[in-house]
Amino acid sequence: MGRLDEAFIQAPEHRPITHLTNSGDFIFSDEIPTIDLSSLQDPNYDKTTIATEVGKACERWGFFQVINHGLPLDLRRRVENTAAEFFNLTAEEKRRLRRDEVNPMGYHDEEHTKNVRDWKEIFDFFLQDPTIVPATPEPEDTDKRELTNQWPQHPADFREICQEYAREVEKLAFKILELISISLGLPGDLLSGYFQEQTSILRFNHYPPCPNPELALGVGRHKDGGALTVLAQDSVGGLQVGRRSDGEWIPVKPIPDALIINIGNCMQVWTNDKYWSAEHRVVVNTSKERFSVPFFFFPSHETNIEPLEELLSEENPPCYKKCNWGKFFVSRNRSDFKKLEVEDIQIDHFKA
Ligand SMILES: O=C(O)CCC(=O)C(=O)O
Numbered sequence: 132m133g134r135l136d137e138a139f140i141q142a143p144e145h146r147p148i149t150h151l152t153n154s155g156d157f158i159f160s161d162e163i164p165t166i167d168l169s170s171l172q173d174p175n176y177d178k179t180t181i182a183t184e185v186g187k188a189c190e191r192w193g194f195f196q197v198i199n200h201g202l203p204l205d206l207r208r209r210v211e212n213t214a215a216e217f218f219n220l221t222a223e224e225k226r227r228l229r230r231d232e233v234n235p236m237g238y239h240d241e242e243h244t245k246n247v248r249d250w251k252e253i254f255d256f257f258l259q260d261p262t263i264v265p266a267t268p269e270p271e272d273t274d275k276r277e278l279t280n281q282w283p284q285h286p287a288d289f290r291e292i293c294q295e296y297a298r299e300v301e302k303l304a305f306k307i308l309e310l311i312s313i314s315l316g317l318p319g320d321l322l323s324g325y326f327q328e329q330t331s332i333l334r335f336n337h338y339p340p341c342p343n344p345e346l347a348l349g350v351g352r353h354k355d356g357g358a359l360t361v362l363a364q365d366s367v368g369g370l371q372v373g374r375r376s377d378g379e380w381i382p383v384k385p386i387p388d389a390l391i392i393n394i395g396n397c398m399q400v401w402t403n404d405k406y407w408s409a410e411h412r413v414v415v416n417t418s419k420e421r422f423s424v425p426f427f428f429f430p431s432h433e434t435n436i437e438p439l440e441e442l443l444s445e446e447n448p449p450c451y452k453k454c455n456w457g458k459f460f461v462s463r464n465r466s467d468f469k470k471l472e473v474e475d476i477q478i479d480h481f482k483a
């Protein structure tokens with residue numbers, strides 16, 4: 132990416148405060164909960180204990196890490212290696228897989244978050260190929276569009292490894308979804324129906340070293356749109372979470388082999404603001420490149436997102452109006468593709 136041109140520069144109030152030691156390493160915080168999922172492997176185990184822990188973390192932080200999560204570690208290593216190999220291809224080779232106006236999947240190095248360019252390059256693919264979405268964000272337009280993946284020829288086993296990882300991370304996402312439902316006092320399978328046809332995406336993020344990490348961000352502050360995100364990060368660090376209680380930016384400590392789970396907008400709406408979709412961002416540094424692999428667990432395009440009836444009462448009336456996920460998805464994809472002069476769509480726009 133080389134030079135930091137103007138498009139990357141954050142407004143002064145959004146420039147990163149990095150927590151660095153004297154030797155230039157990040158200082159991390161232990162505040163964000165870590166939850167051990169090992170007892171899920173015992174089919175006779177009562178899930179309510181873990182579900183309660185998950186619920187508390189969703190409420191206070193909207194973020195937690197999981198250990199002993201059952202995702203095979205050798206597969207994770209293979210994914211990390213193949214992603215690094217992919218980003219090592221020449222710019223020309225990567226740009227052959229460039230995403231465009233019609234198809235948002237593939238390679239992209241010009242993503243903007245809140246209209247400022249991110250210091251990163253990415254590769255995206257859908258779990259379901261093809262994935263059906265609305266043709267346009269216009270509410271009246273009922274046309275649909277089929278979106279497909281694009282794959283590189285090298286590394287040779289790239290596609291196979293990606294798809295194997297996607298299947299495993301999806302299994303974990305369904306387990307977390309079940310724990311969240313239980314934590315709300317609801318049947319464990321209440322939400323899973325929304326994901327039979329899904330619009331989920333797996334992404335590889337590569338953050339190269341940045342000459343001016345005090346001015347730019349790897350990803351600008353944002354909330355994830357979907358139900359939840361399962362994120363694998365390497366040991367470099369840089370992810371920061373806005374604390375629910377006061378908005379303070381808290382750096383997330385890399386724990387070897389752990390996965391980070393965060394709540395997205397859909398879950399915040401379903402739970403009528405009980406669970407929190409936290410703002411987060413990524414800071415970069417001058418010397419170390421960083422890789423991360425988020426899995427965005429997105430429902431089917433037909434899903435209408437609104438507070439779950441089971442959780443509403445006279446004392447807890449709905450805080451949101453109904454929003455169609457497909458339209459939200461398409462609108463977001465359009466606005467982060469181009470640097471538009473308008474703010475991209477947010478759940479707050481659906482506040483009742
Ligand atoms: O790289 C990370 O740690 C987080 C990336 C992220 O928030 C995103 O891709 O939505």
Ligand SMILES: [Fe+2]
Nearest residue numbers: 353354355411
């Ligand atoms: Fe994110």
